[in-house]
Amino acid sequence: MAAAVTDEQAAIVATVRDFVEREVIPTASELEREDVFPDAIVAGMRALGLFGLTIPEAYGGAGLDLVTYALVVEELARGWMSVAGILNTHVITAHLITAFGTAAQRQRFLPRLASAELRAGFSMSEPGGGSDVQAIRTRAERRGDAYVVNGTKMWATNGARAGLVATLVRTATDIEPSHRQLSCLLCEKGPGFEAGRSIGKLGYKGVETTELLFRDNRQPAHNLLGGEEGQGFRQMMSGIEVGRINVAARAVGVARAAFEHALRYARERRTFGRPIAEHQAIQFKLADMATKIEAARLLTHRAAARKQEGRRSDVAAGMAKLFASEACQEVVLEAMRIFGGYGYSTEYPIERLYRDAPLLIVGEGTNEIQRLIIARGLLAGADD
Numbered sequence: 388m389a390a391a392v393t394d395e396q397a398a399i400v401a402t403v404r405d406f407v408e409r410e411v412i413p414t415a416s417e418l419e420r421e422d423v424f425p426d427a428i429v430a431g432m433r434a435l436g437l438f439g440l441t442i443p444e445a446y447g448g449a450g451l452d453l454v455t456y457a458l459v460v461e462e463l464a465r466g467w468m469s470v471a472g473i474l475n476t477h478v479i480t481a482h483l484i485t486a487f488g489t490a491a492q493r494q495r496f497l498p499r500l501a502s503a504e505l506r507a508g509f510s511m512s513e514p515g516g517g518s519d520v521q522a523i524r525t526r527a528e529r530r531g532d533a534y535v536v537n538g539t540k541m542w543a544t545n546g547a548r549a550g551l552v553a554t555l556v557r558t559a560t561d562i563e564p565s566h567r568q569l570s571c572l573l574c575e576k577g578p579g580f581e582a583g584r585s586i587g588k589l590g591y592k593g594v595e596t597t598e599l600l601f602r603d604n605r606q607p608a609h610n611l612l613g614g615e616e617g618q619g620f621r622q623m624m625s626g627i628e629v630g631r632i633n634v635a636a637r638a639v640g641v642a643r644a645a646f647e648h649a650l651r652y653a654r655e656r657r658t659f660g661r662p663i664a665e666h667q668a669i670q671f672k673l674a675d676m677a678t679k680i681e682a683a684r685l686l687t688h689r690a691a692a693r694k695q696e697g698r699r700s701d702v703a704a705g706m707a708k709l710f711a712s713e714a715c716q717e718v719v720l721e722a723m724r725i726f727g728g729y730g731y732s733t734e735y736p737i738e739r740l741y742r743d744a745p746l747l748i749v750g751e752g753t754n755e756i757q758r759l760i761i762a763r764g765l766l767a768g769a770d771d
């Protein structure tokens with residue numbers, strides 16, 4: 388855990404850690420292998436109130452801050468990265484509605500999101516590209532009191548089970564600056580809007596990743612986030628910072644799992660008459676792994692605190708996501724080396740962590756894009 392956590396945060400972490408030990412870790416590897424959605428785990432997360440963790444109390448949530456959220460995500464990901472991903476798009480969309488929604492939108496959606504009676508997705512990416520957000524093609528045309536939506540989205544985490552998807556759409560083609568052509572529509576599943584095929588993946592199994600198909604789908608005009616066209620790019624960029632905090636915290640959790648396994652194994656496994664933990668080469672690996680994890684956690688909490696304060700957070704969230712995901716990849720590989728041949732075996736969880744980690748380098752904006760965001764922000768003096 389990071390340096391200064393409050394008593395309340397420590398109690399929440401203890402509760403979630405206990406849940407993960409009892410409900411997640413014993414079943415994660417099997418569910419992962421079978422690529423089965425973890426219904427029982429999600430029911431447990433719901434009972435703990437995790438889907439409403441950051442939603443204001445006035446709407447039935449716990450009203451907790453993003454540092455607490457990061458701590459919770461780390462604990463979940465330590466058990467199984469996928470369950471932290473199930474939370475991610477939900478929390479991003481809840482943030483969007485809380486921060487930018489009209490009073491009616493908050494009233495209509497937040498209580499059901501807080502209870503997880505309604506689960507939410509977040510969709511910007513399309514088959515033609517994810518990094519170049521402003522090139523999206525999904526179109527929403529205003530006709531009377533509705534938007535008619537046409538297009539295909541790609542890589543929608545929770546795409547099949549989310550009843551509500553915060554979707555980036557093009558509402559105009561001729562306005563400058565061009566980002567004002569984009570809006571965020573709170574799309575409810577219904578005729579003409581459904582999940583398409585589910586995409587097979589290297590890791591990050593259990594949670595579905597799907598296409599989203601919009602075919603002359605009608606969404607009520609009052610589902611336009613904030614009620615004003617042209618705000619979607621700005622809104623989604625704010626939302627994705629919450630997503631980057633989730634990814635960074637997830638990376639800390641996955642790396643921590645790998646480290647804990649490696650530490651235990653290094654104490655037990657003996658070569659040349661002594662535990663491998665007594666070989667300096669192994670000790671150096673453990674020292675580097677733990678140092679990277681701690682640094683990643685500190686960057687993550689810094690970004691979360693900054694975002695919570697309402698300050699500009701593109702650089703901080705980008706740094707946290709970049710550093711934590713790269714560190715996670717390195718730590719997991721080192722854990723695999725410490726495990727020797729057993730690291731490559733499906734009988735140990737290391738190979739799962741090794742397959743999960745690379746997603747964090749790509750998801751929520753690739754690390755190449757994070758470097759662009761960080762550099763642009765620094766050059767613009769945005770990280771004061």
Ligand SMILES: Cc1cc2nc3c(=O)[nH]c(=O)nc-3n(C[C@H](O)[C@H](O)[C@H](O)COP(=O)(O)OP(=O)(O)OC[C@H]3O[C@@H](n4cnc5c(N)ncnc54)[C@H](O)[C@@H]3O)c2cc1C
Binds near residue numbers: 476509516517750751
């Ligand atoms: C399992 C999974 C779940 C996902 N869930 C969601 C979700 O819920 N919602 C959602 O909207 N998206 C989601 N994504 C999509 C993800 O955000 C995109 O994959 C990511 O943004 C990259 O987009 P792309 O795959 O189209 O790659 P591209 O944009 O085609 O990029 C390809 C390569 O080019 C590099 N590149 C691109 N532009 C530049 C540049 N200007 N300078 C340098 N390098 C560049 C990229 O870094 C990358 O290495 C998910 C992805 C995965 C794999």
